């Protein structure tokens with residue numbers, strides 16, 4: 001990758017000596033997009049993200065009114081950022097007006113916590129409209145203490161691992177075409193199933209939030225991309241109730257759902273052109289927006305490898321994915 005096109009989360013230029021010392025004590029492996037990834041608190045990360053996580057854990061102070069969206073990459077983060085922003089701020093920004101989502105990419109409206117902390121321990125969230133809405137890819141156990149101890153709400157969204165893997169596969173190839181061209185998909189599936197992917201192991205991440213949502217249903221709401229796709233309005237109303245801003249009988253949820261649909265967001269100029277401040281192309285977050293699309297990319301035998309891993313890891317949890 002040309003250095004100018006490297007997203008901040010993949011850069012290793014601004015690491016502090018403290019981060020370098022920490023990294024040297026962590027298990028590390030060669031990655032797919034990154035030459036080296038590091039296992040921090042059980043999860044594989046880039047160097048920059050380890051620094052971001054440590055800064056976030058040390059400095060982020062949650063408010064009781066905060067809403068935190070937790071996901072693994074490629075599980076519906078962009079969609080939920082848009083839906084949550086639109087529903088939480090629907091009185092301030094009515095859908096019928098000049099809505100911020102029409103001119104701003106969802107990633108610029110909802111900050112990525114540990115991502116923003118990659119470059120500096122000082123991050124200012126004062127500009128965010130209240131209640132604050134923020135996103136993280138952190139596991140439940142790595143969340144800053146104040147997120148766990150305050151009354152803030154966590155919405156966790158996950159996705160069928162085959163669709164999630166395929167989404168990340170195409171995302172990585174778009175992000176770093178030269179670096180990924182020669183990498184066989186069989187190797188990537190094997191690494192994914194061993195948990196050796198940035199943010200992984202997938203199954204540990206999902207199970208932690210699943211059990212937490214069962215133990216503490218007022219704190220963590222568990223959502224899937226598949227249910228959101230199947231019955232978007234029902235799920236959006238359930239999310240709104242959970243956050244404490246439920247829809248009245250008179251209020252229309254369909255306008256928000258329409259504004260945040262794949263077709264609507266992906267056709268907006270702001271999401272088709274240019275780059276985000278983190279260096280990633282705005283359109284990289286919109287590909288197909290479907291469920292079951294893995295069939296176009298994965299052979300039956302590779303799909304089986306992921307399915308067998310899922311059966312083994314999720315056995316006894318009560319958790320199942322459709323398609």
Ligand SMILES: Nc1ncnc2c1ncn2[C@@H]1O[C@H](COP(=O)(O)O)[C@@H](OP(=O)(O)O)[C@H]1O
Nearest residue numbers: 074075076077078079167261262286287288289
């Ligand atoms: N408004 C929307 N509705 C449904 N899916 C959406 C969406 N916006 C983005 N997506 C899809 O969500 C995935 C990206 O996830 P994330 O936002 O977590 O990075 C991509 O999946 P595909 O690659 O399968 O199309 C993308 O197309």
Ligand SMILES: C[C@]12CC[C@@H]3c4ccc(OS(=O)(=O)O)cc4CC[C@H]3[C@@H]1CC[C@@H]2O
Nearest residue numbers: 009031032033034037046073172196197198
């Ligand atoms: C989290 C992130 C999307 C995933 C990006 C990613 C995916 C796969 C990788 O391969 S490997 O090196 O682990 O084998 C590496 C990365 C690194 C950056 C990740 C992105 C940062 C912000 C996006 O949401």
